[in-house]
Amino acid sequence: MLKALPLYVCFMFLSVAVWAQQGSISGRVVNPNKEAVPYASVFLKGTNSGTATNDQGEFKIENLKSGPKQLSITAVGYGAKTVDVQVAEGENTSVTVTLSTNQQGLNEVVVSASRVPENIDKIPSSVTVLSREAIEQDLMISTNVIDILSNRVPGLAPSGGTSSNWGQTLRGRAMLVMIDGVPQSTPLRNGAVDMRALDPDAIEQIEVVKGATAIYGNGAAGGLINYITRTPRQQKLLSSRTTLGMTGSLVDSDNSIGARVSQLFYGKSGKFDYVVSGAYEQTGEWKDAEGDVLPPDYGLGETDSYNGFVKLGYDFTPFKRLQLTYNYYSSEQKTNYVPLYGNYREGQKTRAVLGQTLGVPQGVRSNQNLNARFSGDHAFLDSHYEVDAYYQAVDNVFFWSTSFEFGGQSMVSSEKKGIRALASTPFALGAAVNGDITYGFDVLNDITSQPLVDGRVWVPEMNMLNLAPFVQLKTTVAEDLILKGGFRAEKVNIEVEDYTTLRTVNPSTGQIDNPGFNVKGGELGYNAYLFNVGLRYNKLPIFTPYASFSQGFSVADVGVMLRSARVDDISKISTEAIVVNNYEAGFVSQLGKLRFEGVGFISTSELGSSGQYKDGVFVVMRTPERIHGFEAIADVHLLENLNVGATYSYVEGKMDVNQNDQFDDTEDVYLGGERISPPKYTAYLNYSLLKNQLMFNLQYTGIGKRDRFDRNESGTYNFYQGPIDPYQLVNLSASYQLTKNTRFNIGIENLLNEDYFPARAQWFTSPTMYNKGKGAAFNVSMVVEL
Incomplete structure (x- = not known):
């Protein structure tokens, strides 16, 4: 024991020395x-x-x-x-x-661009982020998330003011809509009602990546919109947020009053956290600037919407987390109105008249999302990892149509099951070079069809299995030069059983144009290899340039080709997948309180996805396409309590009809309005008083002119080719903090009661959508947070 005493003494002094350091x-x-x-x-x-x-x-x-x-x-x-x-x-x-805040999310951490959290100023491409604060400002005016995104996101086509986002492309191409990374879109049969996938009160942040992106695979040819759901904001066991609201028309209030209630509970206790919310909204009649009821096709008037949301989280350690999320959404129109179709050539709008509605309520019958995520940090080689397993099922019901024999309603039904797994491992090469490698794989099974509600089959079940490994490299040199690049391999197999085409009616002649015949099914297979690379230089805040090249992949709208088949075997149908090449260059300038961003882009594809109606049948044009455009964004923090900003976006596109790699020949034609939107201007002004107790928000959206097509032989315009006349919309909202926990909000949509046809009504030229936009309307709400 005595011999060991010196060792104990040395150990004690060593411990003290180490502790002292x-x-x-x-x-x-x-x-x-x-x-x-x-x-x-x-x-x-x-x-x-x-x-x-x-x-x-x-x-x-x-x-x-x-x-x-x-x-x-x-x-x-x-x-x-x-x-x-x-x-x-x-x-x-x-x-x-x-920590800084910003209404437009200009400094936010985002996950959508690279699938792992990163600051937006590290991304060599154009991304728009809507923070919760921005969403709440717009909820004072409208609860339609389509309108919110249209007013906020440069490059996104104007809203049609309805439940459908058909024709609302992102930079001229279809985008992929997701909730927490779980796809909501149905690219196999694009019903274009995917943007209304959940109630906006369940959203924490919206991330919009513009331009083709390879990192998420099928459907993201024009970019992606990712709704990031709510997370707990308080450590205490129980916090709540209650919203009560009322809406109505300022032009004619009769039967226009609607109501909304939303309840949110959230909290944390030790390693456990939760968010539980429910929302219900019932709208009254929606009316145009003349006080006439808007027609019901894709309408949002007289609609009942429900949303239930649950997110449960458990932190095994500070760096290991299990999270379960479930969301249920339904939005169905229950109306006693039927459309009285107008006349595009004579400028006569489509109206709503009282009558017997046929079929079942149109809208989102149900949209369910279930997601389990296990994630962690500081694993092997200090890696971050995530594993997601998800299930999504949606039924979207469309309006009654006489295009079917004896009439009928179609619905897009889709069921998705998938697994996503990734890891991100940091590395360093000396003191000046560091970065990370993100790698993983996606597995998706998507079964989509478009039957009629009565059981007749218009588009048969398409059973897709999509396997896609990927790798992304991000390198930072001397803290300022950021290089990103990656690769993704897509292997897609779609199975279609034998089917019979549905008997349909030519709307012009009233005669049967498709008597129905048997089509042999089979398998469609695709392999695509997608690349992306980007560069950003952050040395000088006054000028931060970036450039990128990224490929996107889409199987196009296979369903619309199958339902329009005029051959007896699907192998004879041109269903080739589309690979999009997106080139983008831009810069960000920070000059004191001014932030400015400008970006230009070119998007090309060897195959097209636009279509046209021939004898009442929709035919897809598979010719090469080129789209180009630019966007400008400015935000100024003029005073401590005054922010202003503006955006401008322009996009144009053509088809290479004679396929000679030129787009300026006389045979080449412009893409129609369903793909290319007119120029869009937006502006906002935020002003607060009394230490943010009273706040005002003024919002402007202007739609410019687009006129690219000649009249046809009958003296009118073909579908998708109608000229766009400009129109301007102004929204105003105010918010007052009544008490520490209670805030009162009032918003006015279309403040100046602009009488206009939305861009989609103008370029489509069909009476089925030739309806006016929504007139002046109010939205009053009270929010109580405890």
């Missing part, structure tokens, strides 16, 4: 108003050490070796921030970290 970091995280940011994540880079701030925004990390450290701080609704801290031996270093 250790220090700690404590601090507080606040917002620009110096208010606490509770439950922010504080992580020490290069280690497994991390914590979360308490309800006062305070944190402390102990037992740290002396030397320079880097703290990474993130919080929902704020931009991420990295802080350098020098830890001294045996001392506590105190810091105060201020």
